[in-house]
Amino acid sequence: MTESTHNTPFTRPVWSDKELLECVSVYPEGPNTCSFTFRATSGALFDFDPGQFLTLEIPTGSGTVHRTYTISSSPSRPRTITITAKAQNDSIGTRWMLDNLKNGMRLKAIGPSGSFSNTRSKSKKFLFISAGSGITPMMSMTTCLWDEGQALDIVFISCARVPSELLFRQSLEYMANRTTGLNLRFVVEKAELYQPWTGYQGRLDQEMLRQMTPDYLDREVYCCGPEQFMQSVSKALSDTAYDMDRYHQESFGAAAPPSKQQAKLADKSLTCDGCAEVHFEKSDVLHKCAESDTILTAAKLAGVSIPAGCTFGLCGTCKIKKVSGEVHMAHSGGISEPDIQAGYILACCSTPIGKVSVEI
Template sequence: MKQNATPDGLKAGPSYEEEHFTEATRIPMWDPEVDDVLVCRQVRQETHDVKTFLFSAREPRVFRFYPGQHMTFELPVEGMITRSYTISSSAARPYRIEITVKRVPGGPGSNWMLDNMMPGKEVSVSGPTGEYTTDATQDEKLLFISAGSGITPMMSMVRTACDLAGPTDLHFIHAARTPADIIFRNELELLAAQNPALKLAFTCSTTSAHNSWMGYEGRLTLQMLSLMSPDFKQRKILCCGPARFMEGVRTMLQGVGFPMEMYHEESFDFGAETAGSFEDTIAAPEISNQTYRISFTKTGHVVECGPGMTILSAAREAGILPLASCQRGICGTCKSQLVSGVTDMQHGGGIRKREIDQGKILICCTTPMSDIEVEL
């Protein structure tokens, strides 16, 4: 280490900057296979029904994640449930994790988070994981389209881009119910003022006579899109929001001949309050040509599982509805214990190696290779 010279020629200790920089580099990385507890450090009210929760590890850890990825939380509701929430914070600020949660009427996970999570509380997590991401600092033209709490992955991408170098050429369109429901509105407007390459546009379904709203009104239409982003056909588009909203965006783009290989969306199951990722991230499972029997030990149900079917598909075909969300082995919601039998699991990161060693499986991406028993 470089030493500082003193007037009499003696060597002084390291400078303040050298000492603290060296100390910072000694902070261990967050290891998803080992680390599994986050501590809530701060809660921020974003809108009347949305809060942001800031977490860090018990001991200092450096988080490595890509903007757009998510983490899966184990929440003490009805015994224990798992919910996946997209990271909304900047990947360029690696010492903390933020998630932003909207209250879902009747949703056990979101309601527990908004009513009970507070500074000092600990929660078990897994991740980060997910493939829905892009590098907004690259020299390419991007268009983000989001609605409601689908703004969270986009916010992580925008924050990261602005922290690192500023977006090169980014248009960001967000749809909300009312002006008061626009999550991160003030911060986004500040980022746009500081980064000329970031162009914002908001549209609201309804507005109040008491609100001096000067933006777009109504559902997103092709005419509106053309005004918000005149060259949208030349942009890579990332979309996130409720299923009906994304379906509308897809239909609109297909109708004008948009090259759909340039369109990507994150599949959210808002009813289950979980977030998934890209749809083509899971390898095709090994397919057997036999039919096997699946016994669910808790409910006593026994179902037949045809060739190539996952445990989840077989259960649903028989009228059983286990808790599941992404259906691609990413979120971890359907994690279950395999009691006996042989299976083939092709997951996308929603389960740890040590959990696999303990006999746990994700039923959404697991096919039986023999008669099996599952703790469900």
């Protein structure tokens, strides 16, 4: 018998964002929504926590933009990685992807990043609550638990405007039909014409939550969706006896509470017009600015290019090395403590304090 030369999962390298992703599938999930599946051209495997996200560099007609998308696939299926994106009326990057991204095309990606995951949770009972495309991290977590053959105890609440916008409904029902412990609850604001709806209808509130999950006090809660939706869920839980230390939400808009170091720096003046100075070393550019300007803003005004995605300290796309000086950085989890200790900052949410020098 000759030995096979085919790579096995045990010998393949792990993908890093230095390698481009190649699109291998574009699958429509709903109105203005598609799942895009990628592979590593080298055959490398993907290693990430369920619930993490990627930032894609998208070559739109008006220039390159960076957009952050939660990974909807599971790390238990490491040969490919999938993001699911919905285009809004004002979408640029996602609209370009829906209209132009095809099999064989390659994109640069940054990540995976993010700490919104149940990987390190000690709980065995979960309550996943999502609205719209906020379902993607819940889909990744659920699929991972299902693939690993764990005894599931999940109440999965998915909310949408109308039934046709309930993402992954068939995939979830497929899993629920083949195991116990995955309890699906679909909620829509209104039914569609000539399509009777027998599930929950209206906006998710405290009473509906009690009906769907009588034992919600015993469950670890993960919530993702539009900011207003997450605020209403958080309030519904906090108004009860629920332990909010067990509540987690993925937010692409709210800043994280400042660290002790950030709080000390925040006491310093950040409003002195023209009294800050940023030196972009590799570009050999010196730019004077206000201490209220971010490093990213200063770079744009100085004609220095720094890739950026979310612009509020979550995706980590704009991470650069600080050579000298002090900054005030109010990030939302897009940079790790070891990176901060090593001198890295996020340009989008760091403001200079006096003279600052950065590597770019």
